[in-house]
Amino acid sequence: MLAPPxxxxxxxxxxxxxxxxxxxxxxxxxxxxxxxxxxxxxAVAGSDYxxxxxxxxxxxxxxxxxxxxxxxFKISEQVYIASAGFQGDVRALQKMLQTRNVMYExxxxxxxxxxxxxxxxxxxxxxxxxxxxxxxxxxxxxxxEGKGSVYTYDPVGSFERVGFSCQGSGxxxxxxxxxxxxxxxxxxxxxxxxxxxxxxxxxAQDLVRDAxxxxxxxxxxxxxxxxxxxxxxxxxNKEILDLKKD
Amino acid sequence: MFRNQYDTDVVTWSPQGRIHQVEYxxxxxxxGSTAVALKSNTHVVLATLNRADSELTSSLxxxxxxxxxxxxxxxxxxxxxxxLCKFMRSECLNHRYVYESAMPVTxxxxxxADNAQVCTQRSWKRPYxxxxxxxxxxxxxxxxxxxxxxxxxxxxxxxxxxxxxQAARTYLERKHEExxxxxxxxxxxxxxxxxxQDFKELDEASLQPYIQALRDAEGGDGGGGADGxxxxxx
Numbered sequence: 001m002l003a004p005p006x007x008x009x010x011x012x013x014x015x016x017x018x019x020x021x022x023x024x025x026x027x028x029x030x031x032x033x034x035x036x037x038x039x040x041x042x043a044v045a046g047s048d049y050x051x052x053x054x055x056x057x058x059x060x061x062x063x064x065x066x067x068x069x070x071x072x073f074k075i076s077e078q079v080y081i082a083s084a085g086f087q088g089d090v091r092a093l094q095k096m097l098q099t100r101n102v103m104y105e106x107x108x109x110x111x112x113x114x115x116x117x118x119x120x121x122x123x124x125x126x127x128x129x130x131x132x133x134x135x136x137x138x139x140x141x142x143x144x145e146g147k148g149s150v151y152t153y154d155p156v157g158s159f160e161r162v163g164f165s166c167q168g169s170g171x172x173x174x175x176x177x178x179x180x181x182x183x184x185x186x187x188x189x190x191x192x193x194x195x196x197x198x199x200x201x202x203x204a205q206d207l208v209r210d211a212x213x214x215x216x217x218x219x220x221x222x223x224x225x226x227x228x229x230x231x232x233x234x235x236x237n238k239e240i241l242d243l244k245k246d
Numbered sequence: 247m248f249r250n251q252y253d254t255d256v257v258t259w260s261p262q263g264r265i266h267q268v269e270y271x272x273x274x275x276x277x278g279s280t281a282v283a284l285k286s287n288t289h290v291v292l293a294t295l296n297r298a299d300s301e302l303t304s305s306l307x308x309x310x311x312x313x314x315x316x317x318x319x320x321x322x323x324x325x326x327x328x329x330l331c332k333f334m335r336s337e338c339l340n341h342r343y344v345y346e347s348a349m350p351v352t353x354x355x356x357x358x359a360d361n362a363q364v365c366t367q368r369s370w371k372r373p374y375x376x377x378x379x380x381x382x383x384x385x386x387x388x389x390x391x392x393x394x395x396x397x398x399x400x401x402x403x404x405x406x407x408x409x410x411x412q413a414a415r416t417y418l419e420r421k422h423e424e425x426x427x428x429x430x431x432x433x434x435x436x437x438x439x440x441x442x443q444d445f446k447e448l449d450e451a452s453l454q455p456y457i458q459a460l461r462d463a464e465g466g467d468g469g470g471g472a473d474g475x476x477x478x479x480x
Contacts, residue, residue, distance in 0.1 A: 103335075
């Protein structure tokens with residue numbers, strides 16, 4: 001999906017109420033409430049860990065706004081959201097989810113599980129089905145059995161639990177690499193439920209690092225550095241990987 | 247308190263210039279279980295005495311966390327206290343969402359008091375039957391307030407409400423000069439002693455270290471009962 005083009009200085013003369021349907025000179029709006037700030041997010045779920053990573057470059061058009069913007073957001077000790085897309089909507093979504101998490105903890109006297117937050121996020125995205133949050137989201141955490149869980153979303157709240165996923169500007173570059181390394185060649189070889197990553201932690205971390213380095217080569221919106229979080233039952237480990245600044 | 251013809255509803259003044267329904271509501275607070283609070287230069291401590299109605303059940307929760315920096319202890323109609331707690335939590339969350347900072351304690355207490363006042367001036371409402379000890383810590387340091395069913399609020403260095411609170415208040419007044427510089431453990435010890443001077447009812451395992459320390463310091467003796475110390479740390 002492509003964002004509407006950035007702000008235009010000149011508008012066609014025919015800005016106004018409906019043109020005839022046979023009219024091919026459809027005018028474009030002078031102003032868009034959205035912007036695409038780029039960035040890529042990746043998440044991999046393992047048998048007892050969960051890795052989530054996001055690039056830190058923030059762009060607009062062909063310019064860089066900052067090289068140091070985190071797209072990872074902590075909801076509770078072991079549940080994180082990674083969001084790429086329009087930063088304004090990303091921030092609004094993060095604040096809303098954080099508030100809802102505090103309300104949940106007051107009522108239930110425990111933090112939200114990853115699956116609860118996943119459903120909450122999906123519902124809230126769909127509430128704005130007709131003026132969407134322009135965000136590409138991943139929700140990660142450990143499930144009650146201690147296994148990693150990754151939920152992947154589209155901007156209007158369609159989501160599913162998967163073993164690995166990526167979202168954002170570099171997703172088309174990275175997803176095939178993850179499929180190749182993490183997915184079974186055929187559902188007949190490995191039962192469908194188990195096509196989650198069976199890689200040990202270090203190999204999965206290397207894979208994520210390599211994926212970002214490769215994406216940074218070709219995607220102009222991915223670069224500067226990557227924040228990588230590894231969630232295990234012992235806690236959360238953060239690593240920063242530098243990427244090319246061009 | 248005597249029954250008379252001016253106490254039927256909250257919108258009727260008595261010839262002596264009193265609103266009896268409000269005073270009856272404050273009486274309900276006095277009938278509740280004891281709650282004690284005190285503060286130092288760095289901490290505020292809330293403590294309640296939780297008694298189970300029978301051996302078959304546990305006691306009601308009387309201390310509620312409102313936000314990371316603020317908590318309350320209720321005495322009287324605890325259900326009214328829970329309702330106020332819900333309102334306070336919602337206000338704190340809203341404040342955090344809009345201003346990305348902790349709600350100042352004084353502002354929240356004033357909102358609660360204004361809410362309570364409304365209930366004293368509507369013919370279709372009744373006053374809240376709960377007194378709240380509001381303990382919080384914001385930019386101005388540790389704060390402690392008491393919110394009354396009448397809609398008044400008062401700031402305190404130390405206070406006790408509910409049943410047998412007079413004995414607690416007497417103790418608190420006697421020792422009040424020690425509080426500002428007391429350590430957290432010292433404050434908790436004072437709170438426990440105010441709550442139950444002879445420690446007849448405090449038998450929870452987690453309280454024993456504090457009680458032992460007090461006994462060692464003063465050479466007193468004690469026994470066992472229900473508990474309820476939940477410090478909101480700064």
